[in-house]
Amino acid sequence: MNIGKAAKLSNLTVKTVRYYADIGLVKPLKNSSSGYRDFSEDDLAQLQFIAKARKFNFSIQECEELLSLYSDKNRSSKEVKALTLEKISEIDTKLIELKDLRHQLSFLANNCKGNDRPECPILDALSDV
Amino acid sequence: MNIGKAAKLSNLTVKTVRYYADIGLVKPLKNSSSGYRDFSEDDLAQLQFIAKARKFNFSIQECEELLSLYSDKNRSSKEVKALTLEKISEIDTKLIELKDLRHQLSFLANNCKGNDRPECPILDALSDV
DNA sequence: ATAAACTCTCCAGTAAGTGGAGTGTAAAGG
DNA sequence: CCTTTACACTCCACTTACTGGAGAGTTTAT
Known part of the structure; x- marks a missing residue:
């Protein structure tokens, strides 16, 4: 999906989503002909995760930590x-x-x-x- | 007095005081031979005022407002x-x-x-x- | 005379975006 | 098919309130 939809579905602004992509917090594919970012369902889920964590006052860096813990199936809850x-x-x-x-x-x-x-x-x- | 003393007496860092001077929040004289800033007692009082107001969560801009209200002898307390x-x-x-x-x-x-x-x-x- | 302590300016970076210019692409209407 | 509108792109600057560091000059103490 395009950035506008991804932004809407994650309650973030387009600018913010683009910023998150710039700093590598999400890594959407790029349509090579249009240059548009293409967000998968996984990317969207990630954005939603980040949006929530940010609301919980976690910093961007902490969001990254949480995300890596989240995607690590062998992590501990500690x-x-x-x-x-x-x-x-x-x-x-x-x-x-x-x-x-x-x-x-x-x-x-x-x-x-x-x-x-x-x-x-x-x-x-x-x-x- | 030099910036170091002014900083110490106002509980600010030298860097911060220099920053306040840069943005015009205080206007110390400059020793034309050494280039050193020369803080008067009034400048110091102003720095102390700012330091307190900042602790009270007033923004820099609000500090400016408060300072101008402070120095206006005809202001109202409203x-x-x-x-x-x-x-x-x-x-x-x-x-x-x-x-x-x-x-x-x-x-x-x-x-x-x-x-x-x-x-x-x-x-x-x-x-x- | 020299060393330590202090000061100067200027540049860059911080967090987490926001705003805008200028330009390109996609979708809808006629 | 063409045009308008909506959406997307990059890049740069700005925000807040400083902080850090380089490189250079000044003052003070020994």
Whole structure:
């Protein structure tokens, strides 16, 4: 199938699919007369896999790892689980940071009248060394 | 003062400070004989302001906005508060997304034995259309 | 005088695409 | 068969916010 259909069926943009092909994440055949990429069902499945993994916050490189684990019929589930647990702990760290940030910002916002006067505890906090 | 000292006092790297100078976020004078940047106390204060705002997740562009609001003695606190509230709501969205992601990933991880066998519900979920 | 420490500019690269120009190909309508 | 429209191609530049390194000049300390 052409790139447009592959993109639609994997919920990716054409640009993104082309990018994935450029970096070798998928390897569609090329119609030698038209120069159009030809995506097989396997290529499509791969794109769908990548799209999901990206949604799960896996990086492109991690997607590659997952894909190779996926296509390795003798792989163990250990590695996949380890990668997933690592992701979860990254997310946990990020959650803590963001919550902390939110706290600080809402504290500042609550103390700022937000009126037409120049006094602003937010700016004061930013300029306070 | 030289860039090294300015960087140290603002908790930024020399590279980062140079970058901020390159994009015009700070405008240190230049010693015409040595070519070294010369940071005044005001420049330093500005760097410290930026460093804090960046920690608060404000983008470079938002830092510029905040800086101009900061140096405008007739500004109102309204704009600053609005920007801050916007940031908070962005953070809230991000928090929801991340929590959801964490949920899904931990569900998958919990159902994966993580042993030497090839069965892996994580990969199954990724490949499931 | 020399060595270490600091600074400079410039170029390239990072992640993961996005946007656009200019051009070629395929499918549908008349 | 011809034309229009939709789709595809490549290539280059841009995005964010830096970071790394090369090669060269400057300042400070010994």
